[in-house]
Amino acid sequence: MPAIECRNLSKYYGDVRGIEDVSFAVEDGEVFGFLGPNGAGKTTAIRTMLGFLSPTSGGATLLGHDATDPVDSRRARERIGFLPGDPGLDRDRTAAAFLDHQAALRGESSREDLVERFGLDESRRIGDLSRGNRQKVALVAAFMHDPDLLLLDEPTSGLDPLLQEEFAALVRERVDDGASVLLSSHVLGEVAALCDRVGVLRQGHLVAVESVSDLRSRGGKQVRVRIAEDVDRSDFEVRGIMNLRVGETVSFTWTGEYDALIDLLSRYTVRDLDVVDAPLEEAFMTFYDGDVPGPTGNGGAGGAPGDDARSDTAAEPAGDAR
Numbered sequence: 159m160p161a162i163e164c165r166n167l168s169k170y171y172g173d174v175r176g177i178e179d180v181s182f183a184v185e186d187g188e189v190f191g192f193l194g195p196n197g198a199g200k201t202t203a204i205r206t207m208l209g210f211l212s213p214t215s216g217g218a219t220l221l222g223h224d225a226t227d228p229v230d231s232r233r234a235r236e237r238i239g240f241l242p243g244d245p246g247l248d249r250d251r252t253a254a255a256f257l258d259h260q261a262a263l264r265g266e267s268s269r270e271d272l273v274e275r276f277g278l279d280e281s282r283r284i285g286d287l288s289r290g291n292r293q294k295v296a297l298v299a300a301f302m303h304d305p306d307l308l309l310l311d312e313p314t315s316g317l318d319p320l321l322q323e324e325f326a327a328l329v330r331e332r333v334d335d336g337a338s339v340l341l342s343s344h345v346l347g348e349v350a351a352l353c354d355r356v357g358v359l360r361q362g363h364l365v366a367v368e369s370v371s372d373l374r375s376r377g378g379k380q381v382r383v384r385i386a387e388d389v390d391r392s393d394f395e396v397r398g399i400m401n402l403r404v405g406e407t408v409s410f411t412w413t414g415e416y417d418a419l420i421d422l423l424s425r426y427t428v429r430d431l432d433v434v435d436a437p438l439e440e441a442f443m444t445f446y447d448g449d450v451p452g453p454t455g456n457g458g459a460g461g462a463p464g465d466d467a468r469s470d471t472a473a474e475p476a477g478d479a480r
């Protein structure tokens with residue numbers, strides 16, 4: 159049984175398309191990434207799967223439970239950790255009071271460990287915490303009951319690089335313990351580092367689902383070679399070569415087999431050779447029509463969620479914004 163299964167899931171906000179006809183599955187033990195620029199539908203997809211929003215059509219199951227059935231989806235949520243993209247935590251409560259409330263609903267077997275690991279001061283009022291520290295509270299809440307499935311909407315936003323590393327380690331540990339993870343991001347590097355497969359959302363449609371390793375190999379290799387002899391540009395204008403630049407060094411993106419590259423270079427005296435994976439951005443160009451999510455997360459333009467900014471956690475569905 160897949161951890162998540164979406165079948166033709168659509169969600170419209172009135173006339174506004176959130177997602178349309180989204181179908182995919184997250185296998186048991188898999189880390190699956192939703193990648194897309196702002197407004198692509200990542201949050202809508204996650205919240206509809208969780209039963210916080212009613213689908214316009216289609217359906218989803220989480221851990222075998224029907225997301226559209228209020229009783230069944232509540233049962234699923236006991237075994238799920240959810241990190242909302244915009245955790246609207248109650249600013250007047252202390253972090254401890256918030257976590258106590260969450261713990262009463264779902265458990266807290268790893269709370270102490272996580273609080274220590276993220277260096278969280280639970281005694282502080284949530285309203286007095288920095289954005290990064292509020293994100294830590296939400297992360298502890300999502301992970302502290304050792305859930306079997308984690309749905310994490312932009313989990314590292316606001317975290318400094320060290321804490322991002324800590325978060326990545328935590329995800330890997332949970333997966334080693336058998337959990338499955340769906341996370342959304344518009345940061346390509348984050349998805350590439352953590353996920354087995356990635357689903358690319360664009361204007362509400364799931365336009366591709368691919369393994370990260372396939373994407374990497376499709377992006378090709380970036381080759382930089384210093385050659386002793388004078389090079390005739392036309393010698394390199396062959397199949398498999400893109401983005402050719404001929405100067406003091408010859409550089410290009412190679413999309414063919416290694417043997418053919420070695421054949422080509424064997425005609426020269428090679429002084430220096432550098433072959434690395436081409437940036438994943440190149441593979442993604444095809445999906446985004448040039449609107450590529452960058453390494454710093456600057457995706458394309460898009461609408462912002464409107465009436466849907468609510469305080470919600472994995473515990474309670476917060477109604478429907480339809």
Ligand SMILES: Nc1ncnc2c1ncn2[C@@H]1O[C@H](COP(=O)(O)OP(=O)(O)OP(=O)(O)O)[C@@H](O)[C@H]1O
Nearest residue numbers: 171176196197198199200201202461463464465466
């Ligand atoms: N409550 C709402 N009411 C009306 N339209 C909405 C609402 N929430 C989202 N939308 C619209 O649905 C589309 C998808 O938005 P969504 O927030 O799901 O995208 P996203 O990929 O999560 O974006 P981001 O990366 O900015 O969080 C956008 O066009 C957005 O304007």
